[in-house]
Amino acid sequence: MAKIELQNIAHSYNPQAADKAYALNPFNMTWVDGGRYAILGPSGCGKTTMLNIMSGIVQPSEGKLLFNDVDVTKLSTSERNIAQVFQFPVIYGTMSVEQNLAFPLVCRNFEKAVIVAKVQEVAGALSLEGLLKKSASKLTADQKQLISLGRGLVRDDVAAVLMDEPLTVIDPDLKFRLRRQLKEINQKYRSTLIYVTHDQNEAMTFAENIIVMDAGSIVQVGSPSELFERPKTTFVGYFIGAPAMNFFECKLEGSHNVSFGGASIITETDLSKTGEATLKLGIRSEYIRIVETAGINTIKAQVQRVEDLGTHKLVSAIFDNQNVKIKVKRDQEVPLDSVSLEFPARHCCVYEKEQLI
Amino acid sequence: MGLLYTCLKYLVVSLWSIFVIAPFLWAISTSFKDFQSVTNGATYIPWVDFEPTLEGWRALWKSPAKGGVDIVEPFFNSIFVTCAGSLISILLGTLAAYALSRFTFKAGFIRNSDITFFFISQRIMPPVVLAIPFFIMLGKFALLDTLLGLIVVYIVLLMPIAVWIMVDFFNKVPREIDETALIDGCNPYQAFYKVVLPNSIPGIIVAGMFCLIFGWTDFFFSFILTFTEVQLLPVAIVALNSSITPWWSLSAAALVSVAPLIAVAFVVERYLSKGNLSGALK
Numbered sequence: 001m002a003k004i005e006l007q008n009i010a011h012s013y014n015p016q017a018a019d020k021a022y023a024l025n026p027f028n029m030t031w032v033d034g035g036r037y038a039i040l041g042p043s044g045c046g047k048t049t050m051l052n053i054m055s056g057i058v059q060p061s062e063g064k065l066l067f068n069d070v071d072v073t074k075l076s077t078s079e080r081n082i083a084q085v086f087q088f089p090v091i092y093g094t095m096s097v098e099q100n101l102a103f104p105l106v107c108r109n110f111e112k113a114v115i116v117a118k119v120q121e122v123a124g125a126l127s128l129e130g131l132l133k134k135s136a137s138k139l140t141a142d143q144k145q146l147i148s149l150g151r152g153l154v155r156d157d158v159a160a161v162l163m164d165e166p167l168t169v170i171d172p173d174l175k176f177r178l179r180r181q182l183k184e185i186n187q188k189y190r191s192t193l194i195y196v197t198h199d200q201n202e203a204m205t206f207a208e209n210i211i212v213m214d215a216g217s218i219v220q221v222g223s224p225s226e227l228f229e230r231p232k233t234t235f236v237g238y239f240i241g242a243p244a245m246n247f248f249e250c251k252l253e254g255s256h257n258v259s260f261g262g263a264s265i266i267t268e269t270d271l272s273k274t275g276e277a278t279l280k281l282g283i284r285s286e287y288i289r290i291v292e293t294a295g296i297n298t299i300k301a302q303v304q305r306v307e308d309l310g311t312h313k314l315v316s317a318i319f320d321n322q323n324v325k326i327k328v329k330r331d332q333e334v335p336l337d338s339v340s341l342e343f344p345a346r347h348c349c350v351y352e353k354e355q356l357i
Numbered sequence: 358m359g360l361l362y363t364c365l366k367y368l369v370v371s372l373w374s375i376f377v378i379a380p381f382l383w384a385i386s387t388s389f390k391d392f393q394s395v396t397n398g399a400t401y402i403p404w405v406d407f408e409p410t411l412e413g414w415r416a417l418w419k420s421p422a423k424g425g426v427d428i429v430e431p432f433f434n435s436i437f438v439t440c441a442g443s444l445i446s447i448l449l450g451t452l453a454a455y456a457l458s459r460f461t462f463k464a465g466f467i468r469n470s471d472i473t474f475f476f477i478s479q480r481i482m483p484p485v486v487l488a489i490p491f492f493i494m495l496g497k498f499a500l501l502d503t504l505l506g507l508i509v510v511y512i513v514l515l516m517p518i519a520v521w522i523m524v525d526f527f528n529k530v531p532r533e534i535d536e537t538a539l540i541d542g543c544n545p546y547q548a549f550y551k552v553v554l555p556n557s558i559p560g561i562i563v564a565g566m567f568c569l570i571f572g573w574t575d576f577f578f579s580f581i582l583t584f585t586e587v588q589l590l591p592v593a594i595v596a597l598n599s600s601i602t603p604w605w606s607l608s609a610a611a612l613v614s615v616a617p618l619i620a621v622a623f624v625v626e627r628y629l630s631k632g633n634l635s636g637a638l639k
Binding site for chain 2: 055056057076077078082083084086088090092093094103104107108148151
């Protein structure tokens with residue numbers, strides 16, 4: 001287990017080219033020992049490259065990688081003592097399940113008694129006890145992925161366990177159970193877990209800290225609630241939450257006020273130093289309230305449709321040619337024509353050039 | 358429509374089976390004939406059309422001094438040269454193919470695909486182009502008319518096949534297998550022989566089968582590069598042909614020469630039917 005620091009790390013898959021085209025732009029990052037992290041971002045944003053740099057599969061074009069303040073940038077993968085689980089199951093098809101689980105320990109010359117005990121423990125945690133003597137190639141895709149996971153968890157001296165969308169091929173029911181087990185394993189062994197995903201629900205339920213990435217850069221690092229409540233950029237607002245955050249083109253009106261479509265909205269953000277006249281107002285659909293009478297911080301929108309999503313209703317409305325989505329309780333009555341919507345000031349975020357003020 | 362299709366299907370399969378099996382039946386039948394049975398018109402069924410005899414078979418291991426043709430030594434020479442050539446080709450070819458599949462080589466304009474093509478290009482040239490250089494080189498190293506010389510030539514001829522098949526096979530093996538082995542604590546060599554190699558046995562078997570077939574059936578080089586000391590089976594069989602062709606011994610020798618390949622085909626077919634040659638990894 002180790003504190004992992006990435007210092008000015010950057011990577012280009014074609015570093016000799018005049019236009020380097022970074023897959024990962026230069027950045028600094030510290031992963032606290034024993035932390036549970038999720039790297040979240042759309043496909044091709046550099047998540048897997050970052051993971052491969054940490055495990056040593058990819059040598060970064062620039063920067064240094066430190067494990068407990070020791071420079072490991074030039075060390076080989078096996079010397080870094082990292083565990084990594086890939087998106088698709090990687091099993092050693094000619095070995096039994098037991099041999100697969102024991103392989104990382106056998107390679108590192110652990111004592112036989114330790115290997116047997118550890119394999120039993122991990123097999124128990126992943127419900128693989130009954131399959132230990134079976135050939136790994138004969139198992140189903142999700143059982144194979146459990147073996148991949150097991151090989152990642154069998155060593156408890158690893159610097160970190162890196163997981164690259166490991167639950168993609170797992171059934172939803174088992175996925176939920178495994179996420180919980182991974183959390184428990186992290187709490188038990190305090191091993192650093194870094195989990196790459198593009199599924200925000202997975203990231204939000206699993207991690208203590210989430211790193212949101214876009215186009216090779218880290219956009220925001222924070223707890224699930226920070227990302228939800230105060231997205232640092234409009235990209236994070238769109239990417240986190242279902243539905244995405246509502247954004248409205250608006251004009252600066254006062255030190256805390258913005259206006260759009262004739263409505264004035266008071267926020268808790270100090271806008272006195274803002275240079276831009278055109279801003280964006282962001283608010284989560286969960287925080288917009290349907291009120292009976294128009295008052296302060298309200299707009300009058302036209303309801304387009306109401307969808308019953310089982311646990312709640314999703315109201316789609318339009319105001320000043322801009323769409324508004326509102327999440328309401330299932331039993332709440334929603335007028336089907338015009339509706340007054342209140343924007344609570346403490347939940348309003350204001351963005352200048354797509355960045356949170 | 359369904360019935361017609363089934364009938365047509367069986368008809369085509371039956372015709373093809375006859376086409377494949379008939380020469381074997383002809384050779385088996387002829388191998389039990391003597392001079393009279395062969396020359397007195399067409400006969401097919403033993404004991405009905407002609408009286409079977411083992412003369413043709415006996416001649417195969419009688420020395421020429423006793424009127425035989427003695428293909429025992431050429432048979433074992435062929436087995437030795439083909440197996441040794443195939444084994445070394447597979448060993449070297451698998452290593453070369455793994456390197457070409459996993460590492461990037463650059464030398465001027467030459468890249469991995471060019472190196473792979475260079476290997477395969479050895480098989481594009483007509484054998485006669487290679488015959489004179491082989492003859493001169495083996496002569497210089499005193500390897501003409503020796504088993505070792507033939508093995509060296511067969512390695513040159515068979516390794517491209519091994520490289521070609523194995524590069525394609527390794528390219529289909531996910532790199533994550535190697536990467537996982539490295540993460541689990543192997544160095545690159547251990548990752549190859551502990552993880553990648555055991556998973557590549559199906560590919561090695563296919564490559565080995567092709568090497569054995571091409572090695573075993575080669576006539577041209579064994580004919581050009583040997584004289585009196587060493588003889589391989591195809592050359593020995595052709596040598597049977599004299600002014601009066603001994604069809605009975607020739608048929609028996611042909612059956613003996615094809616028997617090892619049939620045995621290999623049966624072993625590999627059983628392996629193929631288990632589905633072990635595909636999807637071994639995921």
